[in-house]
Amino acid sequence: xxxxxxxxxxxxxxxxxxxxxxxxxxxxxxxxxxxxxxxxxxxxxxxxxxxxxxxxxxxxxxxxxxxxxxxxxxxxxxxxxxxxxxxxxxxxxxxxxxxxxxxxxxxxxxxxxxxxxxxxxxxxxxxxxxxxxxxxxxxxxxxxxxxxxxxxxxxxxxxxxxxxxxxxxxxxxxxxxxxxxxxxxxxxxxxxxxxxxxxxxxxxxxxxxxxxxxxxxxxxxxxxxxxxxxxxxxxxxxxxxxxxxxxxxxxxxxxxxxxxxxxxxxxxxxxxxxxxxxxxxxxxxxxxxxxxxxxxxxxxxxxxxxxxxxxxxxxxxxxxxxxxxxxxxxxxxxxxxxxxxxxxxxxxxxxxxxxxxxxxxxxxxxxxxxxxxxxxxxxxxxxxxxxxxxxxxxxxxxxxxxxxxxxxxxxxxxxxxxxxxxxxxxxxxxxxxxxxxxxxxxxxxxxxxxxxxxxxxxxxxxxxxxxxxxxxxxxxxxxxxxxxxxxxxxxxxxxxxxxxxxxxxxxxxxxxxxxxxxxxxxxxxxxxxxxxxxxxxxxxxxxxxxxxxxxxxxxxxxxxxxxxxxxxxxxxxxxxxxxxxxxxxxxxxxxxxxxxxxxxxxxxxxxxxxxxxxxxxxxxxxxxxxxxxxxxxxxxxxxxxxxxxxxxxxxxxxxxxxxxxxxxxxxxxxxxxxxxxxxxxxxxxxxxxxxxxxxxxxxxxxxxxxxxxxxxxxxxxxxxxxxxxxxxxxxxxxxxx
Numbered sequence: 001x002x003x004x005x006x007x008x009x010x011x012x013x014x015x016x017x018x019x020x021x022x023x024x025x026x027x028x029x030x031x032x033x034x035x036x037x038x039x040x041x042x043x044x045x046x047x048x049x050x051x052x053x054x055x056x057x058x059x060x061x062x063x064x065x066x067x068x069x070x071x072x073x074x075x076x077x078x079x080x081x082x083x084x085x086x087x088x089x090x091x092x093x094x095x096x097x098x099x100x101x102x103x104x105x106x107x108x109x110x111x112x113x114x115x116x117x118x119x120x121x122x123x124x125x126x127x128x129x130x131x132x133x134x135x136x137x138x139x140x141x142x143x144x145x146x147x148x149x150x151x152x153x154x155x156x157x158x159x160x161x162x163x164x165x166x167x168x169x170x171x172x173x174x175x176x177x178x179x180x181x182x183x184x185x186x187x188x189x190x191x192x193x194x195x196x197x198x199x200x201x202x203x204x205x206x207x208x209x210x211x212x213x214x215x216x217x218x219x220x221x222x223x224x225x226x227x228x229x230x231x232x233x234x235x236x237x238x239x240x241x242x243x244x245x246x247x248x249x250x251x252x253x254x255x256x257x258x259x260x261x262x263x264x265x266x267x268x269x270x271x272x273x274x275x276x277x278x279x280x281x282x283x284x285x286x287x288x289x290x291x292x293x294x295x296x297x298x299x300x301x302x303x304x305x306x307x308x309x310x311x312x313x314x315x316x317x318x319x320x321x322x323x324x325x326x327x328x329x330x331x332x333x334x335x336x337x338x339x340x341x342x343x344x345x346x347x348x349x350x351x352x353x354x355x356x357x358x359x360x361x362x363x364x365x366x367x368x369x370x371x372x373x374x375x376x377x378x379x380x381x382x383x384x385x386x387x388x389x390x391x392x393x394x395x396x397x398x399x400x401x402x403x404x405x406x407x408x409x410x411x412x413x414x415x416x417x418x419x420x421x422x423x424x425x426x427x428x429x430x431x432x433x434x435x436x437x438x439x440x441x442x443x444x445x446x447x448x449x450x451x452x453x454x455x456x457x458x459x460x461x462x463x464x465x466x467x468x469x470x471x472x473x474x475x476x477x478x479x480x481x482x483x484x485x486x487x488x489x490x491x492x493x494x495x496x497x498x499x500x501x502x503x504x505x506x507x508x509x510x511x512x513x514x515x516x517x518x519x520x521x522x523x524x525x526x527x528x529x530x531x532x533x534x535x536x537x538x539x540x541x542x543x544x545x546x547x548x549x550x551x552x553x554x555x556x557x558x559x560x561x562x563x564x565x566x567x568x569x570x571x572x573x574x575x576x577x578x579x580x581x582x583x584x585x586x587x588x589x590x591x592x593x594x595x596x597x598x599x600x601x602x603x604x605x606x607x608x609x610x611x612x613x614x615x616x617x618x619x620x621x622x623x624x625x626x627x628x629x630x631x632x633x634x635x636x637x638x639x640x641x642x643x644x645x646x647x648x649x650x651x652x653x654x655x656x657x658x659x660x661x662x663x664x665x666x667x668x669x670x671x672x673x674x675x676x677x678x679x680x681x682x683x684x685x686x687x688x689x690x691x692x693x694x695x696x697x698x699x700x701x702x703x704x705x706x707x708x709x710x711x712x713x714x715x716x717x718x719x720x721x722x723x724x725x726x727x728x729x730x731x732x733x734x735x736x737x
Contacts (some may be wrong), residue, residue, distance in 0.1 A: 025617045035546065037652040043390035059383040096407050100574055102477060104405055105565050108397035111554035114561075116378030118554065119388045122542060126384075128160070128375040128420035136374050136388070137352050140417045143392050145354030147399040149415070155354040156430045158274040158282045160423045161186040161267075161344040162706045169302055170247065170341040173197070173312050181304050183263030184344060184571045185232060186423055192341040193245040195222045196334035197316060201325045202226050203235035203249075208242055214319060216331060219243040222338040224312060226244060226252040227264065228531055231506040233424075233604045236268045236301045246340040250309035254326060256533045260310070264303035267422070270295030271673055272511045273429030279670030281434030292669060300342045312338070351419035353427045358399055360572060362412040363649060365442060365654075367412035368571045369518075370394060370564060371428060372449035373421030373508060378538035384421070384477035386553065387449035390561045391415055398565065409572035414443075418508070422536075423506045432516045439516060445571055448522035451535070451694035452560040455527030456549045459490040462503040462515055463521035464659060464679070465535035465583035467567075468496075471521060473568045473578075475499070478665040479709075481555050486563065505674075505681065514681070515658030519579065521567060525549075525556050577652050581630035581726070584658070587678055588623050588719065591686040593618040595619065595712075609696050625723035633726060638652070654728055661722035666714040677718050684710055 120139065126132035137153075144151045161184075163169065168180040198218060201207040203225035211218065223239045228248055236247045249266075251258055269275045273281045275293035360366065372387035379385075394413045401407040402649035420426035432439065447469070461471055475487035475495055482489065492498050503510055509520035526532075527548055534540040545553055570578050596616045603610045634652060640647055662683045663675040674680035682688060689712055695703035727733050 014625055028053070038122045065426070087478060096573075098570070098573060101401075101407060101569055102566065104401050104407065105397060105562060105569065107564050108400055109393060109558050109561050111558055111567070112630065114389060114393060114554040114557050117392055118385065118542075118557070121385050121388050121392070122379070122381065123385070126375055126380065127377060128423060129351050130375075133375050133419055134352065137417065137419070138355050139393065141354050141356075141389065142376070144354075144395055144415065147356070147396050148403060149356035149358060149395065149399060151354065151356045151580050154355070154431055154434070155284070155578055156274075156351050156353070156427065157284045157348055157433075158351055158420060158426050159276040159346055159348050160274075160420065160421075160426070160432065162347050163288035163343055164343040168344055169343055170339070171302060171304055171308065172339040174315070174337055179304065179308050181263060181308070183265050183303040183305075184342075185236075185265075185301045185303055186344065187269040187296055188236075188342050188344055189297055189299055190342050190344060191300065192339065194337060194339045195220045195245045197222050197224055197312060197332040197336040197338045198247075198318075199224050199313065199316060199325075199328060199331050200239070201321075202229040203238055203247070204230055205238055208238055209405050210322060211331070212242070214331075216319070220245050220460050222246045222330075222340060224246060224248045224250070224309065224332075224405065226250065226255060230250075231504070232266045232301070233268045233270045233295070233297075233506070236297045236299065237270050237295075239463070240297055240299045244299060244517070246302070246338075248302055248309070248338070248340065250304050251306050251533075252309075252326075253306060255530070255571065256306070258306070258533050258537060261305050262537050263305065265422070266423045267424050268297050268301045269293065269424045270297070270505070272425040272508075273433060273503075273673075274426055274516070277430075277433075279311070279668065279673055281430050283434060291670075292675075300340050302340055302342055312336075317388060322449050349420070351427055353419060354417045356395060356415045358395075358402060358409065358413045358415075360413075361408040362410040362645060363652070366444055366652070367442060368445045368447065368568050369414045369416055369443050369512075370447045370449065370568055371416035371418055371420075371508070373425075373427075374417045375419050375421055376540065377536060378424055379541045380422075381540050381542050382454050382532055383451060383535055383540055385542075386453045386545075386560075387451065387558055388417060390449045390452060390557060390564065391417060393557075394561050394565050394568075397561075398569070408574070409569070411444075411572040413568055413572055416619070418586060421508060424506070425511055428508055429511045429515070429559040432511055436516060439518065440655060440660055441653065443516075443518050444521040444577060444652070445568075446509055446512040446518050447564050447568055448507065448512075448520065449560075449564060450508050450522070450530070451524050452564075453525050453545065453549065453553060453556045454532035454535075455525055456552055456556055457528050458526040459486055459499055459523070460499045460501050460526055461499055461521065461523040462507065463509070464503075464519035465587055466519045466579040466581065466655075466659060467521050468583050469580035470499075470567060470570060471495075471500075474563060474570070478559065478562045478566055480559060481552070486559075493672050503679065511675070514676040514679055515663075515669065517663045517676065523560070523563060525560065552636050555649075575648045576637055576640070577655050579655050579658075581633060581655065581658060584662075584678070585623075585627050585630060588626060588686075591690070592616070592623050594690050595686065595693065598690060598697070602693055602696050605697060606699075610709075614709060614712075622716050622720040622723065625720055626726065627727040629723045633728075654726060657725045658722060661725050662716050663716065665713065666718070677715050683707075684715060686715060689715060 065462050123132050125137050141151050163184040171179045198221045200223045210316050221244050223244045225235050226493050239247045278293040313328050316330040316332040316336050318331045321328050321331050372391040373384045374388055375386045418427035476485050478486050479490040480486055487495050507522050509522040512518040513520040534544050599616050662678055664677050667675055667684045672682035692708045724733055
């Protein structure tokens, strides 16, 4: 048609030119007659045919236009892959069955592969910030790069206490021989004090209360306590509350077989991280006025050897010690004078945390963190070498599963190697403080690998209640060396009573949970109910750990890596996060019941302190709101479409808010860093509220009824706020509460 039109236009143009040229302007009627005659001849010579052809042409044009429009519209709506999104990186649900994932991990991990890694990361000197520490950091980074990961390093400048560079700390008993121990306790107060000795067993609160019941005044006294049961920091804090002047800590032969002259090392900060930048990170560019953590002790603290302690204990006078305290029969008196001098030096150190990441294929911006301490006071084989080896082997195994076996994790896995762990999880806590706003809705879990192998006759695990169901399943799935599951081997039918323990302040997972609101888990093979004897000594070597594990270190390292790997892989494999919201129902209900009973007791016995108008009903209602919200979400999860990626992400985000929303928004992280009202520490917690009621009932002078009521109201609303967030959209809230 285009060709015909061109001919037609040429012919018409020729006719017009001829008529204009020959007859002038007055001959238009004749021109029109010729034009009509040509067109009529060309198309059938009738007006009817002309109209038909015009309509047909218009119809064809419209059809063509619509077809072209729809084709181009479809192209516009189709997703355009970015240059960085290759076909295998498209957001797709993992195709691998969970049983296949477990089988692959088991195939990747073996004792034979662990042996060279354990040897490579064994070091006799790798204290935080030392060349040995940096050398290990470089080895970790090199390994992670070999496995094809994106790696990065985080640098911090932290202040720690080290023993005197010149001179020493001193202990003198009754003007006798002057002892100069090489061991020390970082973050002790400095100076010299003299006071009468008093033996206080393990330095637990109940031990000191027993002394008070015997009318033994600890004010100004030097308290001698055994290592174990609770952390060094807790022992010193307990003694400081009763105005003691100093604390000496030793390893008792009934608990430790480490020799009479073995030195003990540790720290006494009732917290974690750099205590001179509480609540904020120790980056080099931070410029804050001098400040220090409220968890730093105000009294002197020093370790002594078993021989030094034995010499003192044999010469003590005073009252007889309780029979349940063991062999020592005297508690000490004012005449048993001890002089303690501590000259620790505050030092700034540059430390490095190193990381690698395996990116997820669906929610790459959501990740589980697997971490291990890298430094140690001495060899630190159990303290850090085994955990670092577990970290590296898990990184190798999982990256190999992704690269060669078709495993596609939905979410990402971050592998972290921390420094300055011996000073109180300094490296890990500084990272949390530095990136808290980024981590709050990104990191959904932390798996701790510190001290995972200390024996072989027991297995202990601690973690957030949100992870208890996942822990239970993992204990049933991971086999011990004899082929039985961990649960069957060590659980004795009830894993919670036999294997579950509280997550303690000195555990590296604790700041993740109580400071950052990240559900965390920590675990370890043990030697029954006794602690590993060589932590915090120069005797933490491969030989000592072999002795404690019957030369099964590589095999136990494999099992510990499988346990940690199963938890991490399950969290990144499933469409929905494997966390049980109902577990916190029981925790809250228990606290509410205790507080309810104690409030009524105080109101009955001390009505002038707590008026009848004070009711626990609001706290009970807040608990009810959480229960309804958690069960409602559980129902939504059961009815959800697992192939709906956006819906799964929304549900997972609601689950991730739970732990974080148990952090009290009414206290400062600088003053009370562990803000978790259920698992944290400080006056804002429900445990502290219960203890405060006990103090009110006992007329303790430190009890304050108005302070209690304020903290009680804030804790109530923290639980209600968590329930509101868990419910979801603002229009879904329970308006009755």
